[in-house]
Amino acid sequence: MSEAGVRAVAPAGDDAALPFEVAALDVRGRAIQMGPVLNTILAGHAYPDSVSKLLGEALVLAVLLGSSLKFDGKFILQTDTDGPVDMLVVDYRTDGGMRGYARFDAEKVAAAEAEGRTEPGALLGKGVLAMTIDQGPEMSRYQGIVPLDGGTLEDAGHTYFRQSEQIPTRIRLAVAEFQSRETGELVRTWRAGGLIVQFLPKAPERMQADLPGGDAPEGMEVEAGEEDDAWVEAQSLVGTIEDHELTDPAVPAERLLFRLFHERGVRVFSPIQVVDRCSCSREKVEGLLESFSAEEIAESIEDGGIAVTCEFCGRKYAFDPDQFSGGS
Numbered sequence: 636m637s638e639a640g641v642r643a644v645a646p647a648g649d650d651a652a653l654p655f656e657v658a659a660l661d662v663r664g665r666a667i668q669m670g671p672v673l674n675t676i677l678a679g680h681a682y683p684d685s686v687s688k689l690l691g692e693a694l695v696l697a698v699l700l701g702s703s704l705k706f707d708g709k710f711i712l713q714t715d716t717d718g719p720v721d722m723l724v725v726d727y728r729t730d731g732g733m734r735g736y737a738r739f740d741a742e743k744v745a746a747a748e749a750e751g752r753t754e755p756g757a758l759l760g761k762g763v764l765a766m767t768i769d770q771g772p773e774m775s776r777y778q779g780i781v782p783l784d785g786g787t788l789e790d791a792g793h794t795y796f797r798q799s800e801q802i803p804t805r806i807r808l809a810v811a812e813f814q815s816r817e818t819g820e821l822v823r824t825w826r827a828g829g830l831i832v833q834f835l836p837k838a839p840e841r842m843q844a845d846l847p848g849g850d851a852p853e854g855m856e857v858e859a860g861e862e863d864d865a866w867v868e869a870q871s872l873v874g875t876i877e878d879h880e881l882t883d884p885a886v887p888a889e890r891l892l893f894r895l896f897h898e899r900g901v902r903v904f905s906p907i908q909v910v911d912r913c914s915c916s917r918e919k920v921e922g923l924l925e926s927f928s929a930e931e932i933a934e935s936i937e938d939g940g941i942a943v944t945c946e947f948c949g950r951k952y953a954f955d956p957d958q959f960s961g962g963s
């Protein structure tokens with residue numbers, strides 16, 4: 636199989652979102668395979684495997700969505716649910732910096748792992764997924780909220796684009812753990828991958844047909860228009876992607892896109908590099924502590940000092956309690 640048409644451009648490599656367009660099908664999207672950046676973020680947390688995998692999916696989703704922002708700013712993805720993992724927070728900044736963390740009940744996660752109930756819906760439970768675009772203090776924040784009710788983050792992404800943006804969209808996410816032996820030591824590494832494909836025809840009336848999708852409540856008749864042939868074809872191609880293709884280092888994003896769309900012609904654009912970079916700082920933590928009441932400051936003192944650990948990157952900040960008036 637020749638891939639000359641794709642290989643003409645230097646490969647994006649790991650941790651770079653690759654924008655693409657299939658003009659013949661009126662679809663555009665982005666694909667990514669994450670390696671070192673994902674590993675650094677997950678290794679820093681040392682979460683249980685099922686939580687790492689879930690956070691990995693959220694990181695990929697945040698890159699796929701955030702890398703479409705046209706202005707400087709931040710894309711924040713946050714879940715608030717009643718399951719063993721009750722909160723995920725991932726943010727992606729348009730300089731490519733990203734971070735993420737998960738809050739979970741260790742006993743409930745251990746029980747879920749023991750029972751083999753580690754699919755995203757079981758770990759998250761029911762609640763909401765909020766997606767926020769923050770373009771700085773001068774601009775208003777935009778927030779879209781969709782329900783999470785036992786489904787995957789892919790499902791929630793589809794709901795978001797159907798309800799809020801009304802753009803026919805397919806999202807795929809996958810995370811896998813690889814093991815290798817290096818100089819006798821067992822080395823475990825995480826890889827993740829994902830793809831977003833959106834139908835963006837010039838004539839907007841061609842978009843309407845997709846919207847009901849397969850999500851109608853049981854027993855309810857859905858008046859659906861004819862789905863556009865181009866979008867039907869794009870969806871069926873995306874439907875052939877297997878999870879292992881998304882994480883396989885031998886199937887980089889260009890190769891996957893070529894595999895899917897070579898008959899139609901796929902054009903890729905400059906990749907957007909992602910880096911592991913937390914936006915915490917001593918000044919920000921100080922600002923937070925300055926907003927504490929005297930009582931809260933008193934409660935924060937341990938061994939005569941105040942130590943704050945960033946939940947995203949693990950960096951530790953130490954302060955002298957005397958520096959804070961505690962609002963008095």
Ligand SMILES: [Zn+2]
Nearest residue numbers: 913915945948
């Ligand atoms: Zn941090």
